[in-house]
Amino acid sequence: MEKEKTDKKDHILDVAERIFAEFGYDGASTRAISGEAGVNMAMLNYYFGSKEGVFLAIFERRIAMFQQVLAEIGNDTSFSPWEKLDKYIESYVEKVVNNNCFHIMLHREISKTKKSELTDKITAIVMKNVTVFQGIIADGVKSGEFKKDTDQELLVATIFGTKNYIINTPHISSVVLGYDVLDGEAQEDKLKPRLKKYLKTLLKAYLQN
Amino acid sequence: MEKEKTDKKDHILDVAERIFAEFGYDGASTRAISGEAGVNMAMLNYYFGSKEGVFLAIFERRIAMFQQVLAEIGNDTSFSPWEKLDKYIESYVEKVVNNNCFHIMLHREISKTKKSELTDKITAIVMKNVTVFQGIIADGVKSGEFKKDTDQELLVATIFGTKNYIINTPHISSVVLGYDVLDGEAQEDKLKPRLKKYLKTLLKAYLQN
DNA sequence: TTTAATTAATTAATCGATTGATTAATTTTG
């Protein structure tokens, strides 16, 4: 019973995540979400309080995933900067591609120039990831393993931006790459390994002495 | 009079572009747009037919800008691949930063996974730019000036993605870079030259033999 | 174990507010 309820809630959040990715936060109506999820509209408010509550619940559910990535690599001193970089790329590409709906939803909201409670919250979450990556780069430069005269900040934009471009503009990137980047099978067979390899190569080209 | 009318229309589109960037297409109400522009709400429909008409009018107004970039460099055979690349970066960074509201608005809409007439239109526009860039890279590889074993498609994602990340997630990139990336003065003094230089360096590192 | 009481889950109907759009009347312009 307790388990079933959680499953039902999870099902609603799964559907909501997809609908938010399809239509955007404002474009996704609670009727569309509840209808697609096969539950009464009032259940959304019963479970999550409000539409924004649904949105935030999706976030809370995924935050754990993000922080796991950080915990894995973050302050592990047994790895070299290059190894850390590799592990970070591996782990991050994996998580982002697997949760592309959430990722698309997140970035659509954060791209609103008007500040709000929501954009602040999202910014804080994303910044955690950025900071870890920045730390790895900074350490590598400090220890002399990475080239000195690099633009560390814009390199951040490149790594996250490349990944965003592929995931967040699927209509474009699917044409460029020649296969549907949102298709699960294509992601496993083609996109993930290719993207990992490319990002590593790119970083090496730019950071190597 | 004819001139004034055009000015008024342009003013409305300027305001609408900003509001769309702030709140997204669905989040931006026609009342907010007309109110901010200081015109009666009915004028939007009188001039542009509908809310979507306003949105499309913004596009039509900016498309010229995009195609200008293409015309400048596109098929000019007097430039070497490296020169073309330089010019493309210069021109593109300039246009995108100057029209960041439009750019944000465009990418928010194109990130909707659900296909629609609108996403198709936007995709077609963006693809024109992508194709030109791809052509420059392909030519360079063909002529032997660029390294052979590169991932040309993902390099596209990197160039456009880096720029997108800075412009489309201003709350993040402003923190990372240390200044407001949406501020006109900071854009001229810091962002533009830095971004141009970085992208050229990055391309050189990845493409040079 | 059966039954009564209590809580949780779910539904259909409806609320007021806001949305984009339209109308008809008015003002401005040529």
Added chain:
DNA sequence: CAAAATTAATCAATCGATTAATTAATTAAA
């Protein structure tokens, strides 16, 4: 005067949210 521009008022539709009533599930009492 005639055409274009502009306004205030209002339209139906949709939005998120709430209500009160009903069913299902859990617990307590006998």
